[in-house]
Amino acid sequence: MNKNILTIKNLTKQFAGAKRPSIENINLSLDFGRCLGIVGESGSGKSTLARAIAGLIPVSSGEIYFEDKCISKFNFSQYKKIYKDLQMIFQLPRESFNPTRTLGNSIVLNLKNFGIAGSYKSNAISLLNRCGLDASFYDKYPNEVSGGECQRAAIARAIAGSPKLLICDEATSALDMIVQKKIIALLNSLKEEMGMAILFICHDISLVHYMCDDVAVMKSGHIVEKNVASQIIHKPKNEYTKALIEASNIY
Numbered sequence: 001m002n003k004n005i006l007t008i009k010n011l012t013k014q015f016a017g018a019k020r021p022s023i024e025n026i027n028l029s030l031d032f033g034r035c036l037g038i039v040g041e042s043g044s045g046k047s048t049l050a051r052a053i054a055g056l057i058p059v060s061s062g063e064i065y066f067e068d069k070c071i072s073k074f075n076f077s078q079y080k081k082i083y084k085d086l087q088m089i090f091q092l093p094r095e096s097f098n099p100t101r102t103l104g105n106s107i108v109l110n111l112k113n114f115g116i117a118g119s120y121k122s123n124a125i126s127l128l129n130r131c132g133l134d135a136s137f138y139d140k141y142p143n144e145v146s147g148g149e150c151q152r153a154a155i156a157r158a159i160a161g162s163p164k165l166l167i168c169d170e171a172t173s174a175l176d177m178i179v180q181k182k183i184i185a186l187l188n189s190l191k192e193e194m195g196m197a198i199l200f201i202c203h204d205i206s207l208v209h210y211m212c213d214d215v216a217v218m219k220s221g222h223i224v225e226k227n228v229a230s231q232i233i234h235k236p237k238n239e240y241t242k243a244l245i246e247a248s249n250i251y
């Protein structure tokens with residue numbers, strides 16, 4: 001069996017009318033159950049990469065393999081079939097919820113879409129509990145909770161189908177430092193409990209310290225360095241990685 005949940009080969013995306021590709025010839029792999037961090041300054045192509053993997057934008061060339069399936073040419077209905085196993089959470093969780101639906105109902109919708117049997121309401125409440133929210137959150141609307149609570153609910157919704165891969169695109173960037181660390185602790189414990197792989201996209205290299213097994217550093221649409229997290233942080237080889245570390249408050 002392929003030990004990689006995700007394999008990316010020579011992936012390029014150039015938006016229509018753009019002078020250069022937003023990502024170019026990206027090669028990456030992520031093992032089952034591990035966390036890979038993607039770091040880099042604003043505009044380096046991190047979100048483009050995440051959105052391409054999640055099927056939210058078409059790629060220009062190259063391949064994306066999810067387990068052994070090549071998904072880079074999948075259409076939306078083919079992608080829908082793998083969303084139980086491949087989920088994504090975003091920087092602004094409130095925007096990812098339907099404002100007219102309670103948090104509980106949004107989670108139930110995923111349980112239904114993913115064909116999870118059992119009582120929808122009690123399953124949704126236990127997912128909320130697992131993410132540190134009590135049963136009262138089931139009936140709350142996205143605009144009635146804090147950003148951190150909303151991100152917890154988004155995580156509860158994302159893990160409804162026990163995904164094999166969770167893509168976190170700047171999932172903690174809009175939160176204050178204390179809430180950020182709590183969400184990272186939650187993601188870490190879910191990763192351990194569920195054996196889920198995580199692609200953790202973030203502009204702040206100091207956060208990968210807490211979260212990631214491996215790190216890839218992106219600059220201008222290219223990966224300039226990748227290694228295990230401790231090597232990237234303590235023995236960076238690339239000048240850009242060194243500059244990112246110097247600019248962070250990692251120590």
Ligand SMILES: Nc1ncnc2c1ncn2[C@@H]1O[C@H](COP(=O)(O)OP(=O)(O)OP(=O)(O)O)[C@@H](O)[C@H]1O
Nearest residue numbers: 015018022040041042043044045046047048049203
């Ligand atoms: N829909 C789009 N159409 C045209 N260009 C785009 C589009 N989305 C992104 N880009 C361009 O692609 C490049 C990479 O953007 P991307 O959002 O992937 O970077 P990022 O590293 O995620 O940045 P940030 O940390 O600010 O979110 C940028 O130059 C951006 O302007």
